[in-house]
Amino acid sequence: MKLCMIGTGYVGLVSGVCFSDVGNIVYCVDKDKKKIEELNKGNVPIYEPGLEEILKKNYKQNRLKFTTDLKKAVSSSDIIFICVGTPTRKNSNSADLKYVFSVAKELKKIIKSYKIIITKSTVPVTTGDKIENILKNLKKRKLVDIVSNPEFLREGEAIRDFIYPDRVVIGTDSKKANKILKSLYMPIIKKNSRYFNTTRRGAELIKYASNAFLATKISFINEIANLCEKAGIDVKDISFGMGSDERIGDRFLRAGPAYGGSCFPKDTRALIDTGKKFKTDLSIVKTVVISNDKRRFLSIKRVEKILNNKLLKKTITFLGVTFKPNTDDMREASSIPMIKYFNKKNCKIRYFDPTGEKEEFKNLKNVKYFKNINTACLNSDLIILHTEWNDFKLLNFKKLVKKRNFKIYDMRNMYSPSKMKKLNINYFGIGR
Ligand code: NAD
Numbered sequence: 001m002k003l004c005m006i007g008t009g010y011v012g013l014v015s016g017v018c019f020s021d022v023g024n025i026v027y028c029v030d031k032d033k034k035k036i037e038e039l040n041k042g043n044v045p046i047y048e049p050g051l052e053e054i055l056k057k058n059y060k061q062n063r064l065k066f067t068t069d070l071k072k073a074v075s076s077s078d079i080i081f082i083c084v085g086t087p088t089r090k091n092s093n094s095a096d097l098k099y100v101f102s103v104a105k106e107l108k109k110i111i112k113s114y115k116i117i118i119t120k121s122t123v124p125v126t127t128g129d130k131i132e133n134i135l136k137n138l139k140k141r142k143l144v145d146i147v148s149n150p151e152f153l154r155e156g157e158a159i160r161d162f163i164y165p166d167r168v169v170i171g172t173d174s175k176k177a178n179k180i181l182k183s184l185y186m187p188i189i190k191k192n193s194r195y196f197n198t199t200r201r202g203a204e205l206i207k208y209a210s211n212a213f214l215a216t217k218i219s220f221i222n223e224i225a226n227l228c229e230k231a232g233i234d235v236k237d238i239s240f241g242m243g244s245d246e247r248i249g250d251r252f253l254r255a256g257p258a259y260g261g262s263c264f265p266k267d268t269r270a271l272i273d274t275g276k277k278f279k280t281d282l283s284i285v286k287t288v289v290i291s292n293d294k295r296r297f298l299s300i301k302r303v304e305k306i307l308n309n310k311l312l313k314k315t316i317t318f319l320g321v322t323f324k325p326n327t328d329d330m331r332e333a334s335s336i337p338m339i340k341y342f343n344k345k346n347c348k349i350r351y352f353d354p355t356g357e358k359e360e361f362k363n364l365k366n367v368k369y370f371k372n373i374n375t376a377c378l379n380s381d382l383i384i385l386h387t388e389w390n391d392f393k394l395l396n397f398k399k400l401v402k403k404r405n406f407k408i409y410d411m412r413n414m415y416s417p418s419k420m421k422k423l424n425i426n427y428f429g430i431g432r
Contacts, residue, residue: 001184003027004077006070006103008035010046010262010329011120011151012083014158017051020058022187027065027073039066047328047355050159071110079116079184080107081149086121086266093269093276095124104134111138116177118149122207122267124274128171128200145177148200150207155261156326167194171203208274211267212285217252218259219291225255225431226298235431236413255431257334257386257411258295260323265292265332296337299411303338306409306428307382311345317380318351319373320387321358328355335386336360343367352376354389379403388412397425 001024005016008030020026030036035045042059044052058064067073074080084099100121107117117135119128131146138144148171153161168185172178178197182189189195198206225235235255243250259265268289275282307314323333330336335351342349343364350368351361357369370376373391377383377400385392385408393414397406407426408415420427 001025001079001180002077003184004029004073004080005120006030006073006080006082007084007099007121008032008039008045008066009083009085010048010155010158011153012081013039013044013046013055014048014051014153014162015081015083015120015151017055017058017064018159018162019184020063021054023063024184025063025065026058027067027077029067029070029073031068033068036066036068047326048155048158049326054159070106074107074110074115075112077115079118079180081118081120083120083151086123086270088266088269093273095122095266095270095273097123097127097130100127101130101134104131107144108135108138111135111143114143116145116147116180118147118181119204120149120151122150122211122263122270123148123204124208124270125201125204125278127204145172145174146200147172147174147177147181148203149181150203152207152210155329156324163188164191165193167196169203169206170195170197171200172197173199205274208267208271211263212271212282212288214252215259215264215268215292216284216288218256218264219288219295221253221255222258222295222431223291228255228431233432234417238431255413256388257299257430258292260332260334262329262331265289268292296334299334300338300341302428303342303382303384303409306407311342311347313346313348314381315348315350315379316342316382316384317370317376318349318353318384318386319376319392320385320389321351321353321361322355322387325387325389330358330360338384338386339367340364350376350380353387354391374400377401380406382407382409385410385412385414388414398423 003019003024004027005012006029008028016026016028038045042056082100082103084103086095089096128146128148132139135144150169168189170181182195185195224238228235239253242248243253268285271285272282318335321335322330339349339361343366349366350370352370352373361367380401410429413429417427417429417432
């Protein structure tokens with residue numbers, strides 16, 4: 001089939017590359033000229049394990065095309081995926097749909113023959129209805145079906161998640177569109193995953209409800225971790241004891257910093273906003289958002305306590321700054337408020353991240369990026385293990401820091417407190 005992905009970011013690029021790998025011709029469109037130029041040179045704009053290899057293979061075989069020419073890409077395709085961003089609107093909880101609607105308005109001018117238009121972007125309930133309204137003349141002439149097909153891939157594991165999804169959700173009441181999409185997804189759903197057809201509004205809500213539930217699980221164990229810290233219990237034991245119950249499950253049940261990333265913070269907020277529009281009080285989700293916001297502040301307070309409230313000129317080294325490992329995505333990473341705060345307090349902040357230097361910290365006077373772990377750690381007062389990269393799991397801190405009385409704040413509970421004690425290292429974890 002011929003597909004067009006509009007928006008070549010984390011979702012559009014990964015989906016486009018994976019669809020081309022199972023034999024489709026895929027046009028990846030973006031309005032960002034530089035991104036498209038780089039992609040046409042074979043440079044992948046994001047860090048996503050395994051992506052570059054599959055991208056290059058399919059590009060060479062002419063199944064994958066990168067362009068800014070929306071008209072040509074749409075006219076040449078049967079199925080159009082909208083994969084643009086849906087960030088939080090300023091000073092509000094609602095999702096900003098300006099990118100989605102501007103694409104719909106463009107499509108209105110271009111489409112002359114039958115196309116399936118899919119929102120793969122995460123969009124609030126009724127967005128499909130609104131797109132259909134923009135395209136109502138095309139709909140009347142049976143030239144479009146507007147479908148919701150939310151994406152569940154996780155950054156860092158995006159290729160595997162796309163090729164082996166737990167489920168493919170298709171929101172449409174059009175039999176024609178459903179049949180075509182089932183055959184598009186056939187090479188993927190054959191591999192034991194579930195293809196689920198529901199209403200368009202249902203599909204839109206499944207995505208938000210899933211993300212809000214996962215955010216709830218994280219916030220729940222994070223609050224239990226706060227209790228563990230006070231009660232002298234190791235939260236890892238609680239996660240294990242709870243997670244072994246199949247009804248609960250152990251995934252997303254590990255205590256750590258406030259959740260971040262490009263999805264959970266904005267999607268929980270947007271769901272609250274949808275509740276408000278439908279006059280439904282989603283009190284659990286509201287509490288999760290409050291709990292997570294508080295956690296950012298708690299992490300800062302914890303560091304202050306670890307340093308006995310003596311911050312001035314202390315050298316603090318962050319190992320990892322992205323919101324999770326195997327991605328370069330900094331959106332809503334908990335390292336941002338922490339580093340900004342300690343910068344203001346005139347600490348000397350260093351950071352190392354396997355995905356390189358970050359724009360977010362470039363203009364902060366007390367913050368310095370280090371290209372390797374050794375130089376970043378040397379003579380530090382406090383090492384903060386912020387992101388759980390494999391690179392940080394087997395470090396010899398004494399050799400790295402070479403200073404007496406340094407401290408470690410392990411925000412991912414990667415190390416054993418008893419082993420650290422034996423080594424005479426001042427070690428602090430989360431909920432232990
Ligand atoms: P992104 O910011 O990485 O990419 C969006 C891309 O769309 C950008 O490259 C931008 O230039 C492009 N764009 C914007 N308007 C355009 C237009 N009119 N024409 C062409 N290109 C345009 O975003 P993302 O992380 O890929 O997320 C996209 C959507 O998918 C969001 O709704 C997000 O919530 C959802 N989602 C994201 C993930 C994830 O892990 N990142 C997972 C599941 C769902």
